[in-house]
Amino acid sequence: MSSSDDSTSSTPPPIAVTHAGRRTRLKWHRARRRPSDTPFTASRIVEAMRVGASVEVDLLIHADRGFAVLHDRDLAHSTTGQGDVSRASATYLRGLSLTDNVGNPTDDGVVLLEDLASRLDGVDIADDALLQLDFKADAAALDAAALDVFARAVAPFADSAILSCGDADAVTALCDAAPDIHVGYDPCHRGAIGRTLRSGDFRGFVFSACRDSPRAEMIYLDQELVLRGADRGADLIAAFHAMRREVDVYTLARADTSSVARFARLVDRGADQITTDDPEGFFAANIVAEATESERSD
Incomplete structure (x- = not known):
């Protein structure tokens, strides 16, 4: 059977979330629209x-x-x-x-x-x-x-x-x-993540990526590099934005408790796009999170 024969359309479809006035695709x-696909x-x-x-x-x-x-x-x-x-x-x-x-x-x-x-x-x-x-x-x-x-x-x-x-x-x-x-x-291959985390040269990583692919409109970043860099005070998403590049962060698999927390951090840091095997799950989790936040604000 086709994996998408049983598709149930959500309204709107799981294509983006909005947080603090920002849209993340x-x-x-x-x-895949869902992990079982x-x-x-x-x-x-x-x-x-x-x-x-x-x-x-x-x-x-x-x-x-x-x-x-x-x-x-x-x-x-x-x-x-x-x-x-x-x-x-x-x-x-x-x-x-x-x-x-x-x-x-x-x-x-x-x-x-x-x-x-x-x-x-x-x-x-x-x-x-x-x-x-x-x-x-x-x-x-x-x-x-x-x-x-x-x-x-x-x-x-x-x-x-x-x-x-x-x-x-x-x-x-x-x-x-x-x-x-x-x-x-995607500048995260050929050992680039390990070299950057060992050296702490996040600025150099950004410069090299933009130099190596000067026409790139979208930069694809591994979530580990983005989040571990953030833990050390480096905002890679903002740095690429300053170079007029959009940022996609990959890959979040299933929308479980741990990955939803990571997702929230990436959205909060301004990721333009997040790669996932579970768009439906993260879309639903964001609706719940936004509703909870709204209730707290009331």
């Missing part, structure tokens, strides 16, 4: 774009130099297929089904980036919708053929999409190929 991590289903991607959500999918290059919307290179981890995605043809991938969170086959097929425009054709994409395409490799994996496929695939919806990657050279190459797409960068 809830990004649907791996195109199968990641990367076409139906959730389409739903997110229709209701105006920020939604993230991962990209891996397949054998025909296009891009599979998957996180794991080993197809057996999340699909009915076998082998490495880099050795799988587009035809083979289109014939696979996604598996759910316990490994059972679903009715949802593997999505390819080059097929996504046709999936979105006719969809009334909301003005605020933003599809994050998170490339899970570095620039060395890209060649002219892959860049050409990327450019042609995203052209129909580029203005509603943002490319992200932890490799600044890959960000440059992909965004040069598709100049209308929005630009994002």
